[in-house]
Amino acid sequence: GxxxxxxxxxxxxxGAIVQINCTYQTSGFNGLFWYQQHAGEAPxxxxxxxxxxxxxxxRFSSFLSRSKGYSYLLLKELQMKxxxxxxxxxxxxxxxxxxxxxxxxxVLP
Amino acid sequence: EAGVTQSPTHLIKTRxxxxxxxxxxxSGHTSVYWYQQALGLGLQFLLWYDExxxxxxxxxxxxxSGRQFPNYxxxxxxxxxxxxxxxxYLCASSLADPISGANVLxxxxxxRLTVL
Numbered sequence: 570g571x572x573x574x575x576x577x578x579x580x581x582x583x584g585a586i587v588q589i590n591c592t593y594q595t596s597g598f599n600g601l602f603w604y605q606q607h608a609g610e611a612p613x614x615x616x617x618x619x620x621x622x623x624x625x626x627x628r629f630s631s632f633l634s635r636s637k638g639y640s641y642l643l644l645k646e647l648q649m650k651x652x653x654x655x656x657x658x659x660x661x662x663x664x665x666x667x668x669x670x671x672x673x674x675x676v677l678p
Numbered sequence: 679e680a681g682v683t684q685s686p687t688h689l690i691k692t693r694x695x696x697x698x699x700x701x702x703x704x705s706g707h708t709s710v711y712w713y714q715q716a717l718g719l720g721l722q723f724l725l726w727y728d729e730x731x732x733x734x735x736x737x738x739x740x741x742x743s744g745r746q747f748p749n750y751x752x753x754x755x756x757x758x759x760x761x762x763x764x765x766x767y768l769c770a771s772s773l774a775d776p777i778s779g780a781n782v783l784x785x786x787x788x789x790r791l792t793v794l
Binding site: 602604610611612613614617656658660663664665666667668669670671 | 682711713719720721722723726733734768781782783784785786787788
């Protein structure tokens with residue numbers, strides 16, 4: 570089976586940097602995804618990691634350590650519009666994505 | 679390019695009734711996934727269809743079923759509705775799934791089912 574853990578809530582200030590952690594246990598590993606979901610909207614794809622290391626995409630970066638079963642999403646220069654739920658998801662041997670419960674990020678002015 | 683479309687947006691049913699939710703994938707996508715998102719919970723995997731076949735299902739009772747049509751659209755049926763079935767049902771589509779690789783799911787806006 571698969572188990573994915575991430576913090577339930579985080580709060581940060583506009584302009585700051587925040588790191589959202591995700592730990593996972595999975596049968597087989599075929600990649601880790603991060604999605605963003607604003608309230609009442611569909612989740613949208615942010616990043617994908619399959620090899621160890623850091624993937625950078627603008628203000629967002631994602632890191633993966635397969636040996637530790639660990640990933641983080643780093644958000645820089647926070648903006649109010651970044652207030653959303655951030656979902657960590659793993660593709661295991663079953664090939665569909667298994668999602669964590671999500672981290673609700675609140676950005677304060 | 680049109681995204682993933684779902685209908686209806688909202689649906690209200692009573693306990694014991696049946697609900698049917700529909701999903702049209704992005705043109706060219708052959709895989710369709712259904713997820714349940716109950717209030718305050720994460721996305722729970724329900725069903726995966728590809729090329730008209732059910733490829734995998736999550737840990738849900740048999741009263742959750744579905745199918746995929748030749749045009750790759752899909753419907754989810756929930757029979758004998760229970761109060762705890764109240765949730766947002768999200769459909770996602772993707773290109774045919776390789777065993778590895780960034781096969782990104784694109785989600786629809788969801789159908790909110792309320793069971794009274």
